[in-house]
Amino acid sequence: MVNQIRPALVMIALFTLLLGLAYPLAITGAAQLAFPSQADGSLVRGPDGTVQGSSLIGQPFAEARYLHPRPSAAGDGYNAAGSSGSNLGPLNPDLIERVKTDAVALRAEAPGQAIPADAVTTSASGLDPDISPAYAALQAPRVAAARGLTTAQVQGVIDRNTKGPLLGFIGQPSVNVLMTNRALDALAQPPAA
Known part of the structure; x- marks a missing residue:
């Protein structure tokens, strides 16, 4: 044996x-x-060398001067330990209520504008770092007003940070929220409070 x-x-x-x-x-x-x-981990570092985040993982931005990411169903908001979708079906009342609430807030911010789907829906992982160019453009007037810039200046930063589809045909154009917000910070410092 x-x-x-x-x-x-x-x-x-x-x-x-x-x-x-x-x-x-x-x-x-x-x-x-x-x-x-x-x-x-595609870490993004600030001027002083501190890690500000990862270009691959969404982060919460709530201030008016920043582009806001997609809603997150990952744990307590962009918690990578809780990465997954909400698993709520399209007829689930909790999901319907959350989407309605988010849509009402966006309509108040941008009356008469079409609301892109990614503005009110979470990604499969709940950690998507990108938003659609349409969602970024919807937020441009708010960001411009909060920063004392013109909407055209903010839209220019968004356009420069818009990535096209992979190889020109795979996927959709996207805007990385963290990288665009960093570019906005480099463009102009926010007005003093």
């Missing part, structure tokens, strides 16, 4: 070292060499 168990234990140890240690270390090393920023 020992003769049969010994090769099994040796194989378990060998494959554990090979596939559980050597392979992950090799892939991590290759990723660090080829794509250092992405391998470290």
Whole structure:
């Protein structure tokens, strides 16, 4: 029996070292060499070097001078530990009420404007860092007023931060909220309160 168990234990140890240690270390090393920023989580740092967030994960922005992200169903708002959709069906009264409440607030902010779907719906992960150009444009007048800028200036920043579809045809155009808000901060400091 020992003769049969010994090769099994040796194989378990060998494959554990090979596939559980050597392979992950090799892939991590290759990723660090080829794509250092992405391998470290696409972290965005401020002028003083502090981490302000990740360009891959949505963050809450509530101040009027910032673009607001999509609503989040991830935990307590953009909590990556609770990443997932709400799993509420389209006829669920809680979802219907939340969407109605969000739509009323957006209609008050931009009367007569069409409300893009991503302004009132969450993404599948609840952590989507991007919004549609239409949702960003809907917010441009509010951001401009809060910053003392013209809507055209804010829209220009949004346009410069709009990414087209991957390879020109995969997906939809999108605006990364964190990167656009950083560009807005670089354009003009907010008025003193």
